[in-house]
Amino acid sequence: MSTTRYRPQARRRRFDPGQAFLHGVMALAALLFLAPLGWMLSTSLKSPEDVIAGLGAMRWLPNPLTTENYRYILSKVEEFPVWRWTANSVLVALSVTALVLVVDTLAAFAYARLRWRGRDALFGLLVATMLVPGQALLIPSYLIVRALGWFDTYLALIVPAGASAFGVFLLRQFFSNIPAELEEAAVLDGCGPLQVLRHVILPLAKPALAALGIFTFMATWNAFEGPLLYTDSLAMRTLPIGIAVFQGRYNTEYGPMMAAATLAAVPVVIAFLLFQRHIIKGIALTGLAGR
Amino acid sequence: MSSSRNALRRADRIGWLFALPHLVLFAVFLLAPVGYGFYLSLHRWHVLAQDHPFVGFANYRAALADDIFWLALRNTLLFVVIAVPFGNAVSLLLALGLNGLRKASTPYKVAVYLPVVVSISVVAVLWRWLYNREVGLLNLTAKGFVDALRSLGLPLAPFDPIPWLADPSLVMLSIALMTIWWTAGGNMILYLAGLGNIPEDYYEAARIDGATNAQRFWHVTWPLLRPTTLFCLVISVLGSFQIFGQSYVLFAPGSGPARSGLTLALYMYQQGFSQYEIGYGAAIAYLLFALVLGLTVVQFRLFNAERRAREGRAI
Numbered sequence: 001m002s003t004t005r006y007r008p009q010a011r012r013r014r015f016d017p018g019q020a021f022l023h024g025v026m027a028l029a030a031l032l033f034l035a036p037l038g039w040m041l042s043t044s045l046k047s048p049e050d051v052i053a054g055l056g057a058m059r060w061l062p063n064p065l066t067t068e069n070y071r072y073i074l075s076k077v078e079e080f081p082v083w084r085w086t087a088n089s090v091l092v093a094l095s096v097t098a099l100v101l102v103v104d105t106l107a108a109f110a111y112a113r114l115r116w117r118g119r120d121a122l123f124g125l126l127v128a129t130m131l132v133p134g135q136a137l138l139i140p141s142y143l144i145v146r147a148l149g150w151f152d153t154y155l156a157l158i159v160p161a162g163a164s165a166f167g168v169f170l171l172r173q174f175f176s177n178i179p180a181e182l183e184e185a186a187v188l189d190g191c192g193p194l195q196v197l198r199h200v201i202l203p204l205a206k207p208a209l210a211a212l213g214i215f216t217f218m219a220t221w222n223a224f225e226g227p228l229l230y231t232d233s234l235a236m237r238t239l240p241i242g243i244a245v246f247q248g249r250y251n252t253e254y255g256p257m258m259a260a261a262t263l264a265a266v267p268v269v270i271a272f273l274l275f276q277r278h279i280i281k282g283i284a285l286t287g288l289a290g291r
Numbered sequence: 292m293s294s295s296r297n298a299l300r301r302a303d304r305i306g307w308l309f310a311l312p313h314l315v316l317f318a319v320f321l322l323a324p325v326g327y328g329f330y331l332s333l334h335r336w337h338v339l340a341q342d343h344p345f346v347g348f349a350n351y352r353a354a355l356a357d358d359i360f361w362l363a364l365r366n367t368l369l370f371v372v373i374a375v376p377f378g379n380a381v382s383l384l385l386a387l388g389l390n391g392l393r394k395a396s397t398p399y400k401v402a403v404y405l406p407v408v409v410s411i412s413v414v415a416v417l418w419r420w421l422y423n424r425e426v427g428l429l430n431l432t433a434k435g436f437v438d439a440l441r442s443l444g445l446p447l448a449p450f451d452p453i454p455w456l457a458d459p460s461l462v463m464l465s466i467a468l469m470t471i472w473w474t475a476g477g478n479m480i481l482y483l484a485g486l487g488n489i490p491e492d493y494y495e496a497a498r499i500d501g502a503t504n505a506q507r508f509w510h511v512t513w514p515l516l517r518p519t520t521l522f523c524l525v526i527s528v529l530g531s532f533q534i535f536g537q538s539y540v541l542f543a544p545g546s547g548p549a550r551s552g553l554t555l556a557l558y559m560y561q562q563g564f565s566q567y568e569i570g571y572g573a574a575i576a577y578l579l580f581a582l583v584l585g586l587t588v589v590q591f592r593l594f595n596a597e598r599r600a601r602e603g604r605a606i
Contacts, residue, residue: 019392019393022388022391022392023392023395025388026385026388026389026392026396026399027399029385029388029399029403030398030399030402030403031402033402033403033405033406033472033475033476034402034405035428036406036417036418036421036428036472037405037406037409037417039417039420039421039428040413040417040420043420051426052425052426053426057426057431058431058435102312103312103313103316104313106309106310106312106313107309107310107312107313107314109309110306110307110308110309110310111310114302114305114306114309115302115306116302116303116304116305116306116307117303117306118303118307119306119310122310122314125322126317129317129321129322129325131529131583131584131587132321132325132580133529133532133533133579133580133583134533135533135535135556135559135576135579136325136328136576136577136579136580136583137321137324137325137328137576138559138560138563138576139328139331139559139563139569139572139573139576140323140324140325140327140328140331140573141320141324142563142564143327143331143569144319144320144323144324144327159316159320160316160320162313162316162320163316163317163319163320163321164321165317165321168313193305193309218408221410222408222409222410222411224410224411224412224535224536224539225535225536225556225560228539229564239410239412240410240411240412240413241412243410243412243413243416244412244415244416244536244539244540247412247416247540248543251419254420254423257416257420258416258417258420260416261412261413261416261417264410264412264413265409265410265413268408268409268410269405269408269409271408272404272405272408273401276401276404279404280400280401280404280480283477283480283481283484284480284481284483284484284487
């Protein structure tokens with residue numbers, strides 16, 4: 001019995017033309033998706049003449065290989081303060097992530113586990129706003145940020161990002177699925193709501209919190225419209241806005257532009273490669289595609 | 292009696308206290324802008340003007356009579372019509388491929404997802420270079436391909452470089468192609484998760500009935516994947532209608548040859564922040580809002596109707 005069951009599998013393991021073909025197709029697709037980024041890196045390492053002319057322009061492996069483009073843009077400290085922009089992006093992304101995790105956890109706990117008047121009506125309101133396109137709110141949000149005196153400050157880059165209802169919605173789903181018995185036992189032991197949240201809910205909701213944290217970080221890192229409107233000075237720009245502003249002036253110097261783009265892409269690509277397992281699991285878990 | 296009422300009040304207080312930090316942010320930066328935006332759209336609100344008179348729906352009427360508004364709407368719709376179906380098809384095909392692999396699918400997954408993590412500025416800067424008419428990678432590769440075929444004796448015309456970003460009729464197609472490359476990985480993972488939720492038994496049953504691959508797809512995968520497809524489509528439509536950064540980085544401020552890259556969100560931005568016509572910009576924003584909301588409702592209806600039709604047939 002067992003031999004007849006296992007034999008087909010053993011044969012399949014040796015060589016399966018269908019699987020080999022599929023691997024070929026997927027490898028080709030993967031290469032197509034990687035090619036633009038590879039070309040960006042390649043161009044950034046070419047000499048200025050090679051970028052735009054002759055055989056050099058067609059090479060994937062730059063010859064000669066040069067860091068000239070990187071030295072060129074990094075020497076333009078005044079117009080291209082890339083380290084400052086990177087530091088801004090790191091600071092803002094970390095702050096927004098912390099803010100969202102704290103306020104959304106507290107709120108989700110209130111909507112999922114506490115009974116209070118107005119709860120269901122308010123939650124309905126939160127869910128209803130999830131379909132509001134963010135672009136439609138840019139002009140009034142900008143005026144509100146100005147009225148608060150936050151224009152061109154870190155507050156403008158951080159605080160408004162905590163308003164989204166998505167994290168509350170997501171965490172509430174997770175908190176609601178935790179069995180009530182666990183909570184009741186803790187209450188009998190004399191735990192107040194904050195202790196229930198800390199000792200019962202949070203340990204069990206770690207995957208959801210991790211997913212929300214990672215996606216909030218990535219979304220903030222790449223945020224475009226808000227930071228574009230809420231800041232003005234070169235010193236307050238985040239990396240994506242800095243690159244967009246910088247390229248307006250150097251849009252025909254492709255070598256230096258590709259070096260700038262590579263510098264902007266490298267930190268987030270490395271972070272992704274390090275955390276890819278969690279990120280991909282998080283997408284499946286939360287239905288957030290990361291954009 | 293009174294003690295239980297006190298307990299209730301205390302529970303109310305605790306509930307509100309936990310919800311409050313988020314509620315304050317939500318009220319100031321989400322709810323208030325929704326209301327304030329509508330208020331602005333009903334006023335003639337120039338940034339430099341002293342007063343901002345109430346004008347009723349004049350801004351909306353002005354938008355509907357504005358040729359550039361219609362052009363921006365046309366461009367946006369063109370983008371949605373290309374990017375949503377093709378983008379989802381690409382994501383679904385990639386997910387089907389990954390799902391069919393018995394092992395070692397992670398490297399492909401990572402490669403396709405990689406562009407998703409890069410910001411729109413990097414994407415647009417990079418693709419303007421790829422789309423370069425003379426020495427961009429796309430035209431270089433196409434030229435090499437055509438030249439190779441010609442050298443084999445095929446009767447082809449010499450390669451004429453494609454004006455990806457210079458020809459108004461190609462601009463939205465080029466932006467859609469770039470966007471699909473940028474975003475396909477996200478939906479691919481969602482489709483893959485959806486495929487993973489389809490019980491193996493259904494495929495087993497189909498196999499025993501002698502179903503072909505195509506039959507298995509149309510009679511098992513496609514119907515059972517519908518919730519995922521609906522979710523991905525709604526999210527894609529919602530995102531695509533708001534397209535902004537692509538044109539902003541590629542073309543702003545004029546937004547390309549003959550304004551062919553001008554989108555609704557970008558036109559709203561130009562009116563609000565370049566022309567300082569806050570009221571008019573807010574009206575465009577609300578029109579965009581209404582359009583997106585309407586389309587989301589229509590999509591849910593269509594999918595429900597399709598499901599009912601399918602279930603009716605099954606019975």
